[in-house]
Amino acid sequence: MNEKMAQTFNRYRDIIPDYEGFLTALEQPLPVAIRVNILKIGPGPFRDLMTNQGYKLEPVRGIEEAFLLHGIEAPGATLEYFLGYYQIQGLTSMLPAKILDPRRGEIILDLCAAPGGKTTHIAQLMGDRGLVVANDFKPERTHVLRSHIDRLGILSVLVCCYHGQAFPLRRKFDRILLDPPCSAEGTYRAGLPPILSENPKVARHLVRVQKELLRQSLAVLRPGGTLVYSTCTYAPEENEAVVNEALKDGEAELLPISLPFPHSKGLTSWNDESYQPDMVKAVRFYPHQVNSWGFFIAHLRKRS
Ligand SMILES: C[S@@+](CC[C@H](N)C(=O)[O-])C[C@H]1O[C@@H](n2cnc3c(N)ncnc32)[C@H](O)[C@@H]1O
Incomplete structure (x- = not known):
């Protein structure tokens, strides 16, 4: 592991259980x-x-x-x-759609959908009955999304290409998946280049976009509807802090997540920031606990 990555992960020494085991797992083939x-x-x-x-x-x-x-x-x-x-x-990437638990006939929004692993999983879990609106602001990435949809023979997905912050459809959705851009440190084990979250400019930009996208998602979710927020980073600034901000006005609440995989609980504090005590309902995945890559998932419900 190069010096820069070692430094990045070292930020998490105190929050990752068995940190040495974590470092060892990062070097194992995925x-x-x-x-x-x-x-x-x-x-x-x-x-x-x-x-x-x-x-x-x-x-x-x-x-x-x-x-x-x-x-x-x-x-x-x-x-x-x-x-x-x-x-x-990736195994952990399969969990957001499972936790979202979409039902036949529902109308679902996947706001940051490309290349489509989770969109196609959602459509599959719905038996391809209902509507999945799969949005991504990068046209070239929606080409890959469309090719997966075609190859898998899915009919229930509608692809669109808006900035999520200005998503125009005024239909309220039954469920929403928000899998926004993140520093992707969790995918280090897959050999993908992370965006280093200790670069303050990049980190600030990502966090701002994540908060804006979560705010917009809650605005287009129907009262009583549910939302899954997921990232493949360990950075609490992009995970618990983003969710905490969205919960502040009491419009949404966190739901418990029950899982077949070993995982750690969401954090209730990081550095000098505290988060809602309920944040323990969110889940963190580390590669030495589950044989996959790092992930964070929170499950929210918009209050009626
Ligand atoms: C983590 S990836 C999504 C992966 C996807 N959910 C999957 O399972 O295959 C994040 C995606 O968000 C898109 N994105 C970034 N900023 C966006 C924005 N402001 N509005 C909509 N999409 C955005 C990126 O183009 C990227 O494809």
């Missing part, structure tokens, strides 16, 4: 995790199909449509991938 597209094939037949070709599939406790795929070099280059039988997706 397993290939896939989500079966149950709109096209069931997990059982998919497993047989792949096993017959010599692949080794390991089930994931708590996510029946997920497997770890062993002995594969290019999981995006199989016929089954092209046929839309599965999506490659």
Whole structure:
């Protein structure tokens, strides 16, 4: 690990349990995790199909449509991938859609949707019945989003391309996923370049955008509707602090999250800031606790 990353992670020494175990896990290869597209094939037949070709599939406790795929070099280059039988997706990235728990016939907004791992999971969980409005402000990223939607054979997603802060549709949504841009430190294990959150200018910009996007999301959520806020960073400034700000006026409340995976609770303080005591209902994932990448998830309900 280079000096800069070591410094970044060192900020979290006091909040990450078994910090040495965390550092060790960061250097372990990330397993290939896939989500079966149950709109096209069931997990059982998919497993047989792949096993017959010599692949080794390991089930994931708590996510029946997920497997770890062993002995594969290019999981995006199989016929089954092209046929839309599965999506490659980190295990922790599968949890926001599960926690959102969308139902058939509902109207859902995914405000920062590209490249679409979570959008397609939401549509799949709804049996492709209802409407998922998948928005992302970068047109070139929506091309990738559309290609996943086509490949997976999904019909219930409408793609649009607005700045989330000025999202124009005045329809109130039943559920919203907000997976905003973040410093992405949690994906270090996947070899992706993080945006270093200790760069104060970048960090301030990200936090401002995250707060604006969460405010706008709550504005277009129906009373009683639920929202999942997720990031792949460890930075409390982008996680608990953003959620805390949104809860201040009492318009929304945090919901408990029940999970099959080991995780840590949300923080109630960081440096000299305190957050609502309820913040323990949010969840943090560390790669030495769950064999995936780092993640933060909070589940909110807009009060009626
Ligand atoms: C973490 S990624 C989303 C990943 C996606 N949810 C998935 O599961 O594949 C954040 C996305 O937010 C988009 N984004 C950044 N700022 C935005 C804004 N102000 N409004 C809408 N989208 C934005 C980026 O283009 C990026 O695709």
